[in-house]
Amino acid sequence: MSGTEDYSPDVPGHGEAAEPSRAPHRVIGTPPPAEQRTLLGTAPQDNPPPAPRELPADPPDPVRAKRAERIVAALFILSMLAGIGFIAAYIGIELSSKSLDSVLRSNLALGVSMSVAFLALGVGAVIWVRSIMPDVELSEERHPLASSEADREAFAETFQEGADTSQFVKRPLLRRTLIAATIPLGLAPLVLLRDMGPLPGTSLRHTVWRRGLRLTIAGSNQPIKPEDFDTPGSMITVIPQGYQDNDNAIAKAAVIIIKFEPGQLRAPTNMNWTVDNIVAYSKICTHVGCPVALYDQALHHILCPCHQSTFNAPQGAQVLFGPAPRPLPQLPMGVDSEGYLIALSDFHEPVGPSFWERG
Amino acid sequence: MSTSHGAPANGQANGKVEGPVEKVLGQTGVFLDDRLRAAKSTRTFLRKIFPDHWSFLLGEIALYSFIILLLTGTFLTLFFKPSMNTVVYHGVYTRLNGVRMSEAYASTLNISFDVRGGLLMRQIHHWAADLFMAALIAHMLRIFFTGAYRKPREFNWLIGIVLFTLGLLEGLFGYSLPDDLLSGTGLRITEGVALGIPIVGTYLSFFLFGGQFPGNDIIPRLYIIHVLLIPAILLALITAHLFFMFHQKHTQMPGQGHTNQNVVGQPMYPYFMAKTGAWFMFIFGFLAVLGTFAQINPIWLYGPYTPAAISAGSQPDFYMGPLEGSLRMMPSWTWDLAGHTVAWNVVIPALVPLGLIFAGAAIWPFLERWLTGDYSEHHLNDRPRNAATRTAIGMGVITFYGILWLEGANDVIADHLDISLYTTTEIARYAIFIGPVVAYWVTKRICLGLQRKDTESLLHGYETGIIEMTPEGEFIERHAPVPEEQRAVLLAPRPVAELPAPPDGDDRVPPPATRGALGKVRLALGRVVTEQVPVPTGDGHGNGHGNGHHEPERAAVTAGEPAETGPGQGQSAGPEDEPGRQ
Numbered sequence: 001m002s003g004t005e006d007y008s009p010d011v012p013g014h015g016e017a018a019e020p021s022r023a024p025h026r027v028i029g030t031p032p033p034a035e036q037r038t039l040l041g042t043a044p045q046d047n048p049p050p051a052p053r054e055l056p057a058d059p060p061d062p063v064r065a066k067r068a069e070r071i072v073a074a075l076f077i078l079s080m081l082a083g084i085g086f087i088a089a090y091i092g093i094e095l096s097s098k099s100l101d102s103v104l105r106s107n108l109a110l111g112v113s114m115s116v117a118f119l120a121l122g123v124g125a126v127i128w129v130r131s132i133m134p135d136v137e138l139s140e141e142r143h144p145l146a147s148s149e150a151d152r153e154a155f156a157e158t159f160q161e162g163a164d165t166s167q168f169v170k171r172p173l174l175r176r177t178l179i180a181a182t183i184p185l186g187l188a189p190l191v192l193l194r195d196m197g198p199l200p201g202t203s204l205r206h207t208v209w210r211r212g213l214r215l216t217i218a219g220s221n222q223p224i225k226p227e228d229f230d231t232p233g234s235m236i237t238v239i240p241q242g243y244q245d246n247d248n249a250i251a252k253a254a255v256i257i258i259k260f261e262p263g264q265l266r267a268p269t270n271m272n273w274t275v276d277n278i279v280a281y282s283k284i285c286t287h288v289g290c291p292v293a294l295y296d297q298a299l300h301h302i303l304c305p306c307h308q309s310t311f312n313a314p315q316g317a318q319v320l321f322g323p324a325p326r327p328l329p330q331l332p333m334g335v336d337s338e339g340y341l342i343a344l345s346d347f348h349e350p351v352g353p354s355f356w357e358r359g
Numbered sequence: 360m361s362t363s364h365g366a367p368a369n370g371q372a373n374g375k376v377e378g379p380v381e382k383v384l385g386q387t388g389v390f391l392d393d394r395l396r397a398a399k400s401t402r403t404f405l406r407k408i409f410p411d412h413w414s415f416l417l418g419e420i421a422l423y424s425f426i427i428l429l430l431t432g433t434f435l436t437l438f439f440k441p442s443m444n445t446v447v448y449h450g451v452y453t454r455l456n457g458v459r460m461s462e463a464y465a466s467t468l469n470i471s472f473d474v475r476g477g478l479l480m481r482q483i484h485h486w487a488a489d490l491f492m493a494a495l496i497a498h499m500l501r502i503f504f505t506g507a508y509r510k511p512r513e514f515n516w517l518i519g520i521v522l523f524t525l526g527l528l529e530g531l532f533g534y535s536l537p538d539d540l541l542s543g544t545g546l547r548i549t550e551g552v553a554l555g556i557p558i559v560g561t562y563l564s565f566f567l568f569g570g571q572f573p574g575n576d577i578i579p580r581l582y583i584i585h586v587l588l589i590p591a592i593l594l595a596l597i598t599a600h601l602f603f604m605f606h607q608k609h610t611q612m613p614g615q616g617h618t619n620q621n622v623v624g625q626p627m628y629p630y631f632m633a634k635t636g637a638w639f640m641f642i643f644g645f646l647a648v649l650g651t652f653a654q655i656n657p658i659w660l661y662g663p664y665t666p667a668a669i670s671a672g673s674q675p676d677f678y679m680g681p682l683e684g685s686l687r688m689m690p691s692w693t694w695d696l697a698g699h700t701v702a703w704n705v706v707i708p709a710l711v712p713l714g715l716i717f718a719g720a721a722i723w724p725f726l727e728r729w730l731t732g733d734y735s736e737h738h739l740n741d742r743p744r745n746a747a748t749r750t751a752i753g754m755g756v757i758t759f760y761g762i763l764w765l766e767g768a769n770d771v772i773a774d775h776l777d778i779s780l781y782t783t784t785e786i787a788r789y790a791i792f793i794g795p796v797v798a799y800w801v802t803k804r805i806c807l808g809l810q811r812k813d814t815e816s817l818l819h820g821y822e823t824g825i826i827e828m829t830p831e832g833e834f835i836e837r838h839a840p841v842p843e844e845q846r847a848v849l850l851a852p853r854p855v856a857e858l859p860a861p862p863d864g865d866d867r868v869p870p871p872a873t874r875g876a877l878g879k880v881r882l883a884l885g886r887v888v889t890e891q892v893p894v895p896t897g898d899g900h901g902n903g904h905g906n907g908h909h910e911p912e913r914a915a916v917t918a919g920e921p922a923e924t925g926p927g928q929g930q931s932a933g934p935e936d937e938p939g940r941q
Binding site for chain 1: 406407408445450451452459471472473474475476478479511544547548550551552554555556557558559560561562564565566567568569570571572573574576607608616619620621622623624625626629630633634636637638639640641643644645647648650651652664665666667668669670671673683686687688689690691692693695698699700701702704705708736738769770780781784
């Protein structure tokens with residue numbers, strides 16, 4: 001209880017001690033004198049003497065406290081001004097539909113005024129506590145958390161009485177039928193979730209690629225002729241023609257095509273599915289499905305930016321490093337009568353991540 | 360006890376009551392107490408003692424970040440449209456003009472550029488989420504290292520673990536809502552992980568996404584989970600957490616006058632109230648500064664989600680880093696099991712590392728209790744050095760988590776340090792096993808060394824830096840006794856093996872707790888868990904001190920050594936000189 005000095009055991013806030021003996025008898029229906037007012041309405045002489053003050057009322061250093069008071073008040077005024085500034089900035093800075101400058105100005109003005117308002121309030125409150133309130137330390141006793149033996153006994157008795165009276169223990173038929181009744185009700189919410197989605201069926205095994213479907217460049221949606229894609233070492237993303245707005249289709253059917261120098265492509269790449277040293281692989285990583293978008297032209301490595309699975313592009317996109325378990329599936333590719341790149345069929349294996357039914 | 364307080368006893372015809380409550384709070388106080396009988400409990404609340412230590416502020420950061428998340432999040436829901444319907448953007452951000460995107464993404468652009476204060480609130484919300492998770496981690500580490508999870512506070516420890524797990528999910532779902540390219544990639548990975556779960560994975564993924572990825576349902580579903588379901592659970596758990604803390608009273612750090620039977624500190628009213636209010640203002644102000652000046656999650660730069668695109672250097676928020684790292688680190692193991700694919704390369708990294716940490720953390724208080732046989736209540740925290748094994752385990756877990764986390768950013772590290780990407784992963788694959796063991800061993804040695812130093816200080820005082828020369832020409836350093844307040848800290852209890860040791864002779868019967876193979880393991884691990892340097896008792900000399908030198912107060916330096924001594928080397932310096940004279 002350091003910091004507690006001599007404080008008279010008076011009623012808080014009153015200099016004079018209450019003198020119960022001199023208190024006049026009160027006439028019913030009239031208010032008691034101020035010293036006698038108590039919440040419980042009992043006579044003051046029945047009350048135990050008030051406990052001594054635990055917290056001092058005055059700061060230890062009045063001069064320092066006065067100085068701190070001015071600083072705190074200044075900070076609170078600053079906070080108030082900043083708060084007003086926030087409202088003013090909200091009203092004053094309209095967001096233009098033409099330019100982003102007003103967004104930046106508004107964000108700066110709102111943010112700075114809000115920051116200052118909060119921080120000034122916080123700093124002020126800390127100075128208040130540290131320099132104006134006297135430093136005290138109180139101690140409070142702890143008691144074991146367990147209930148007393150008597151309380152435990154009483155609880156156990158009450159509980160047992162309830163159990164006896166309810167006959168829950170004595171009548172197993174009631175008990176068992178009650179439990180039996182709750183089980184289907186507990187399962188019902190799970191059943192209700194069934195329609196959250198269709199059953200997978202074989203949908204993960206197929207994509208929208210089919211014989212004759214043209215490959216189009218992602219973004220421009222133009223079909224490609226092999227002679228237009230003639231820079232060895234380059235990789236582009238293609239999607240099936242007509243599906244550019246279908247995210248569900250693209251999520252499985254996105255493909256990369258890479259152009260090689262003659263002779264660079266080797267087994268296990270299926271040469272029958274390449275056209276003019278152009279090979280097409282699924283863009284969906286066999287790890288967890290990120291698009292494999294990075295291509296190292298010097299080493300011919302395809303790299304997934306998510307978890308860095310690395311695939312050997314000229315050799316059937318075999319896995320060189322990382323957590324992917326399988327090569328990127330190769331899309332059977334040919335050209336149609338007009339000379340555009342087309343798919344010869346769907347992929348011959350499921351694309352993308354492993355799943356239980358994949359086999 | 361009288362129940363007739365208020366109007367009947369004071370007998371006011373007009374219902375007006377005058378009394379002590381009226382004196383300090385006016386008629387409002389009387390009105391409330393007449394109805395709630397709250398004077399006694401509120402008085403206890405106002406005088407509740409809050410022990411002081413900087414580390415006790417960490418939990419408050421988490422609490423206040425959560426409140427700020429609720430406030431800013433509510434604002435965002437007023438403008439956000441959780442819809443995956445396709446729209447074409449025509450707005451102030453001209454670079455995306457004419458681009459096809461979901462309504463969710465378009466409305467996030469709208470919040471950022473067309474709603475006054477929208478960008479600020481979005482950025483504060485995102486920063487607050489990161490601060491919330493960071494504060495949770497720091498708070499949990501504080502609780503662990505000081506042993507504040509011990510009886511009777513195991514419930515709050517378990518609640519904390521659930522809060523952290525839910526916080527991870529809440530964060531993942533929250534940053535997925537804008538449907539930008541980065542967060543969509545996160546959802547794609549979520550789908551891939553779900554697919555990898557044996558037997559039920561495919562169904563789980565189809566039910567979550569309403570069919571094949573990405574579908575049209577995931578954003579509205581995540582939205583209601585993010586703004587209602589998880590926040591409601593978090594709020595309920597936080598309330599329970601605070602209630603238990605209030606009911607069980609705070610722990611305190613060792614210090615003068617601090618015992619296991621008391622709480623020493625400042626009362627709630629006015630001290631703690633003012634301080635914690637200020638702390639809330641600081642945290643709000645700090646987040647406002649970040650929200651104003653530090654751009655976070657600029658979704659307009661990422662663009663709307665499309666499954667065929669991705670940006671290099673895709674990084675999740677920091678708290679998802681360990682999961683990302685474990686996915687990157689894992690070799691490509693899969694099994695073909697009777698026509699079914701078991702994707703160990705996905706299942707193990709997704710479930711095992713964090714599962715180990717969370718399950719281990721949940722079991723630890725009960726395991727420690729069982730190993731030490733210490734079933735008593737603990738309200739006085741441990742200094743981390745005093746529980747060497749616990750601290751060492753904690754550092755091992757931090758190292759484990761830290762390596763996963765670093766591996767989650769290995770591309771950035773490889774880029775900045777100019778080393779091969781694959782080398783970072785190779786190193787991580789070994790470090791994840793070796794690192795925690797090394798951290799355990801080093802930490803334990805450091806802790807035991809610090810304990811030895813504390814014991815030394817208690818026995819022989821601390822080194823004052825004052826060198827004296829004896830009449831024989833011997834230089835010695837004077838030691839001064841440790842001041843009382845410091846002594847109280849140094850004398851803090853160290854874990855004591857409570858399990859009875861088996862008796863020496865073969866013919867004796869060992870105590871029941873240590874019988875059998877399990878009992879032997881328990882005893883052996885119990886000894887490891889309670890390994891310590893004993894705290895000296897009495898005046899110290901000859902206690903816990905087997906090296907047998909009898910003039911330990913003075914570390915002798917012979918006169919022949921270089922006399923680089925301080926100004927206190929005066930020849931006349933004697934033992935009766937004032938300590939601190941320099």
